[in-house]
Structures are given as C-alpha cells and as structure tokens.
Amino acid sequence: MSNPNFSTLVATTLQNYMPRLADNITNKQALWYQLKQRGFVVKAKGGTSIVEPLMVARNTTVKSYSGYDIIDLAPQQGLTAAEYLWKQIAGSVTISGEEKFKNSGKSAVISLLDSKVKQLELSMMMEINRQLQANGLGNGGKDITGLALQVQDGTAWSVVGGIDSNTFPYWRNQWIDYNASYGDMAYAQADLQELIRSWTTMYWSCARNNVRTTLIIVDQKIFEAYIAAVQFGTNGTFTIPIDTKMADAGIMNVMFNGTPVVIDDDMPNASNVAGSDNHEVLFLNADFLKFVIGEGKDFVSTPMVTPDNQDAESSKIMLYGNLTCSNRQRQGRITNIDTTG
Secondary structure, three states, X not given: OOOOOHHXXXXXXXXXXXXHXXXXXXXXXXXHHHHHHOOOEEEEOOOOOEEEEEXXXXXXXXXXXXXXXXOOOOOOOOEEEEEEOOEEEEEEEEEEHXXXXXXXXXXXXXXXXXXXXXXXXXXXXXXXXXXXXOOOOHHHHOOOOOHHHHOOOOOOOOEEOOEEOOOOHHHOOEEEEHHHHHOOOXXXXXXXXHHHHHHHHHHHHHOEOXXXXXXXXXXXXXXXXXXXXXXXXXXXXXXXXXXXXXXXXXXXXXXXXXXXXXXXOOOOOOOOXXXXXXXXXXXXXXXXXXXXXEEEEEEXXXXXXXXXXXXXXXXXXXXXXXXXXXXXXXXXXXXXXXXXX
C-alpha cells in the first residue's frame, strides 16, 4: 500500500535538505567558497536589479591646512553605480507514481529522495560553475553575469553592469596577452620562468597598496606548469605551501605570493577541451566581488505538485541571484597562453 503521507514526507525532507545542498554546492566552488569566507555572499530583497555602488574618483577636498585657511567645501563627483540584473537558476526533483508505489515505506522514500537530491546537487553545482566562468550570454542572456565578462579578454571591452568599458577606462580589468608578450610556452625551464614572470606582473598590476589578489584560477595544464616552474627554480627541493582551510574544504590548491591557485575545468580553453592549446589564468580579488542572492530564493524548494497529464510529483529548487563587481581594475586575466611551442 502506498504511503498516504508520501508528498508531505518528500516535501519535508527536501526542505530540511536544502541548507545542506546549498552548502555542498557553494563550498566546492573555489570563488563562491572564498566569497562566503569573506562575507561577500549576501542576501537582498527584491527589486528590478542589483545595484553596486562604485567610487571612481578621489574626493579632491582633502588637503593640509593651518590656522584660518579655507577648507574646500566643493561638492564632489566620482560616485556612480553598476547595475546587474537578477538571474534565476532552477532544477527539479520528480518522483513518478511507479516510484512512489515501489518505495512506499518511510526509509525507502528517504533513500529514493536522497539519490535524486544528490543527482540534482551535482547537476546544479556543475551548471552554476559553468555559468560563473562564462560571459552571461548563454540561454539568451539569462545566465549569471560570469567571469568571462566581469574579467574579460582585453582584445574587446564591453558594457558590464551598465557601464561601457570602452568609454570609461576605470572600468577595465588588467589584461595580458601572453603570446604577444612572452611567446609560446613549452616546458623548458626558460619558458616556465616566463610563466612566473607573467604571473608576477599581473599580480602587481592588480595590487594597490595593501590590496592583493585573493584567488588565482587556472586549468589543469597551467596548474601543472606552475608546479613545474617552481620545482625547476628550486631543483625540486621546495614544497609549495597550500591554503589549509581551503584544502580542508576539499578544494585542492597551491600558493603563489600567498594567494591560492586552484583548478577549474570550466576555464575558457581549459585543457579538458578537445584540441585546445591556448589557456588562460584569472587573478581575482574577492573583496570587490559579491554573489547577491534574492531573499527567500536561496536554493528554496517548492511544494510537491502533480501535473494534470502525468503520473508524477515534482518539486522545484530555485536560486535568484547574480555575481557583481565593484572594482574591475583589481581583477586580471592572462589569455592566449599557447602551449604548442
């Protein structure tokens, strides 16, 4: 006999599982993990868009004075805002009438649901990660405003957050065309030293006083090249340090100038893409990035519903949000690392 409380049990179990599902997804994505650690995954109430205030120029009234000198009271400009649209991501858990009949016991229901939620968790994790590395143009522009747009290839600048980078140079990230500056990269010692040189240049280009890059994202081939470069430079006697907190969270990393370097297979032209020989490196400063989530839309599950034309019940899991940036100059991308040489 089927469990008469099946739908209630499924819905309750889903609701209880959602916080764990969200944690599992976000803690395994390096950028999202770092944003959470720094308090830059935030929730916001609704509205037509997400507005990120920007300071684009200094207050020019600040200067030394003595005695009865006049203090400058001139109104200041130099403040503007980037505007990002809300993006929506959803998946679903569906249980057919046949599955419901065959798994009528409470433990069987939970076991069935657990396998379906794990499938959904992995699928959402992969899709969110793909969108975070993309340019936001996918699915007719419905995807997250990802890093391929926020930190772009400088061969062409775009409108980001409603601000045209072609018109306003302050709204451009740092960029190096590796092949144009250093030539092809092979695994000879001299080539690997050039890779480190390019990273050092980008690191300090993104820096400002005590502001430093907080995360470097590469694909597997460049990750291996960086390790080889360090080993060449020290005759294999130096053990590269790691960020232990990130490692404990399950995110493999090594350090460069005190900054974690992580692998992401969704990097543009990643080494897992067939026929790819041109690779990229991202230098990110999480202090100027946020993932803004709609209040009440943080991997929330809907009640189980039965379509009129199906012997099945479904619950949707939804996320409203987007990735925002408040300072593109502190972000960087190295492109066109040709490994065919």
